[in-house]
Amino acid sequence: MISALELADVTCTFVAREDRSQRYTAVADVNLAIAPGEFVSVVGPTGCGKSTLLNVGAGLLEPSRGSVRVFGEKLAGINRRAGYMFQSEALMPWRTTLENVTAGLEFRGVPIGQARTQADEWLRRVGLGGFGDRYPHQLSGGMRKRTSLAQTLVLDPDIILMDEPFSALDIQTRQLMENEVLDLWAARKKAVLFITHDLDEAIAMSDRVVVLSAGPASHPIGEFAIDLPRPRDVAEVRVTPRFIDLHKAIWDVLREEVLKGYAQQKLAA
């Protein structure tokens, strides 16, 4: 079967602009394939290059070595079949909620009337039906995240890339959003690459969890299939015995890397 997104031997080395001799290899020889409709999470210690991998998959960053294939085709430039949910604020502050959701459709040349109808529908779907005329600064953090979600999903991407999208939210809002994302995903079965540092979140949501080693030159060191039955409720699934077993197994691999990453950061500081 053709993978929706396939990273083959991807290495990313950054060179300091002022001093060409200073290099930092964020990720090295990463192989990662996501099947269509599969929900894959990548976990790892902070600063291990998780976001770098995502940017490579999005086409925002060209790898130093290796290749990216999207549904079998070699990726050049922006990945047009992917939608990206960013970790930090990504909404255009000068556009209203509705205008933010229509933006992608506008860029793709969809007539404005049609774009508005679709955007309206998605805003209702993420629970922001009456908030179309608000500006981002008038919304709460959770509402802004939902707008981002609608903005990404209205384009109906085949691949969804998410970079710790809920890390800034409080725990209740976060679980609500996680369940919403799972529902939306279950309805459409897109390929999802989900980056997080929260192991609970990764296990609760994914079909597969990939553990990255601590940087520099981080690479996958473990892969776990999550065989919890679906549909899941992210809050309830956390207390099932199978979840706890999986958590323990993955944490055993992850713990050492987290400690390594922490020690390195302390050394660098």
Added chain:
Amino acid sequence: MSPPGRPKGESLSAQREGSPVSPPGRPKREGIPMNIWSWIKPSQRNLRFWQVGMLVAFFAFWHVMTVPGLVPHFLFAKENDAAFFLGEPLKIFSRVWDWLIVKRDIYPHLWITLVETVLAFAIGTVAGLLMGMWLALSPIAAAILDPYIKAFNSMPRIILAPIFAVWFGLGIASKVALGFTLVFFIVFFNVYQGVKEVSPTVLANARMLGAGQRQLLRHVYLPSATSWVFSSLHTAVGLAFVGAVVGEYLGSANGVGYLIHQAEGVFDINTVMAGILVLTAFALVLDWAVGAVEGRLMKWQPRSGETEKM
């Protein structure tokens, strides 16, 4: 100093809103003097009263000190000297009244000054916007032009006025040119900064949503730069005005600056002061107009203390 009705909460008075200032006029029972003080004590409620009061007091003081024979002269050698050097408020007001209501002969001059200001402002802003965006998006061009921009910016550009008068004549063009050199750099630097500081996430997001180079320019860089232009708008309009008036003052046959220059030539201090008064009022109106436009266009920007209206 802020004109009334500026929509943004910028004026000193507005910033204090919401803070627990002294409670308004609580009736006191300790006798009448206490009651009067609670009425006139400066507070949020009688702000306008105090503002107007200061103005009146200023002109009253001016009047008393300058009208010949009202108080014994102690600063000047002769009785009429104070009026000669400082002007008399009543005569100044009557001059303004003549200009505006009786003879109505200032309007052509005001119109000329307004046209010069608006032209200098518009051309300077557009040029600054284009140049700022170009240099911000083209680092090589920016690196090459950097020393020249620094040089032109640090040059005291008012000194160009005589040259412009020679180049462009004594009409509107030379004043617009002077105002342009003043406005351009303010807008240019703000736009340059604005484009440089576009959030990388917003940019990456727009690219992921499918924006091409032109769409990025139109939908991300331009709106972001515009907000910086607006933050410099009050300064830019002020400088366009300075350019126009200074240009008129140094050589022209029309405009309020020309009127002032003429009056100065015959030591008519009252007319000079009247001209300054009219210019000040005019600048306040311009500033207010800019504030109104800004409020309409920048409604997406968060204002401090704004709450969600349900």
